Amino acid sequence: MGFKNILLFKTDIRTIEDKQLIAKVMDDNKIDQWTVDQQDIDCVLRIVSDKLKLTDIIQLVSRNGYLCEELT
Amino acid sequence: MRVRDLNKVELVKQKAIELLVSDGFEGFTMNKLAKACKLSVATLYIYYEDKDDLILKIGIEEVQRMVAIMLEDFDPELPFAEGLRQQWKNRAKCMIENPLSAQMIEQLRNSTYQDKMFENFKKIFGLPLGKFMQNAVDRGEINAIPLEVYWCVAFAPLYSLIRFHNDGQSLAGSAFVLTDKMIWDTFELVLKALKKINQYGNGL
Numbered sequence: 001m002g003f004k005n006i007l008l009f010k011t012d013i014r015t016i017e018d019k020q021l022i023a024k025v026m027d028d029n030k031i032d033q034w035t036v037d038q039q040d041i042d043c044v045l046r047i048v049s050d051k052l053k054l055t056d057i058i059q060l061v062s063r064n065g066y067l068c069e070e071l072t
Numbered sequence: 073m074r075v076r077d078l079n080k081v082e083l084v085k086q087k088a089i090e091l092l093v094s095d096g097f098e099g100f101t102m103n104k105l106a107k108a109c110k111l112s113v114a115t116l117y118i119y120y121e122d123k124d125d126l127i128l129k130i131g132i133e134e135v136q137r138m139v140a141i142m143l144e145d146f147d148p149e150l151p152f153a154e155g156l157r158q159q160w161k162n163r164a165k166c167m168i169e170n171p172l173s174a175q176m177i178e179q180l181r182n183s184t185y186q187d188k189m190f191e192n193f194k195k196i197f198g199l200p201l202g203k204f205m206q207n208a209v210d211r212g213e214i215n216a217i218p219l220e221v222y223w224c225v226a227f228a229p230l231y232s233l234i235r236f237h238n239d240g241q242s243l244a245g246s247a248f249v250l251t252d253k254m255i256w257d258t259f260e261l262v263l264k265a266l267k268k269i270n271q272y273g274n275g276l
Contacts, residue, residue, distance in 0.1 A: 008117045037122030040102050046117050071114045 008071040148203040152213040
């Protein structure tokens with residue numbers, strides 16, 4: 001089983017409102033395979049995509065006022 | 073391309089079960105798990121979407137594995153005493169050899185994960201066991217009683233013994249080790265309780 005193109009980020013998408021806002025951003029950008037772990041201290045954003053790059057997501061999320069760094 | 077490493081997945085699963093049992097669902101975090109596995113948090117998120125996804129997937133896999141052990145060599149068409157004996161054998165093996173998994177499943181049963189977890193499990197497990205009881209009723213081996221009542225008499229004594237065994241102590245706090253003799257003596261008592269008595273006062 002190969003898991004390819006999984007992009008992982010440390011964020012501050014912490015509240016339900018934050019998540020709703022990000023949901024809209026993802027929707028507008030046709031990103032449908034995404035989850036954010038709000039039980040985690042780093043609110044890890046996980047995106048499965050063949051096309052998108054790390055920098056695309058960092059720009060997109062940052063532009064909307066949230067912290068977004070690659071999770072290492 | 074990042075490839076899923078099966079040894080790593082197995083390690084994550086083992087450590088996750090240990091942590092879930094020791095720290096509970098609230099105390100469990102991806103960070104703690106990553107540390108226990110000596111992996112990066114990112115690696116865990118390659119395998120699992122989030123904490124809930126991890127708990128559910130690992131929980132479901134463990135339940136499936138345990139159910140397979142519990143149904144080994146069991147046929148709902150078996151005569152009552154024989155079928156029940158096989159189930160005791162399987163359940164004892166399953167829970168004594170996998171104490172941590174058994175405990176985690178018990179925790180899941182009492183949690184908000186319950187609905188999602190046990191949906192499939194009920195069908196796979198409930199059907200043959202229900203059928204086995206119904207067959208025994210139809211053959212006149214046991215009285216018709218609700219499945220829950222049957223379950224309590226048939227298995228709760230075994231589960232209590234195994235709990236004492238896994239805790240390593242009995243009610244009074246003294247050391248306790250469950251022996252085969254205790255299991256099968258208890259089994260005979262349970263059998264006596266469930267089996268229908270005929271007009272001559274003998275079990276069938």
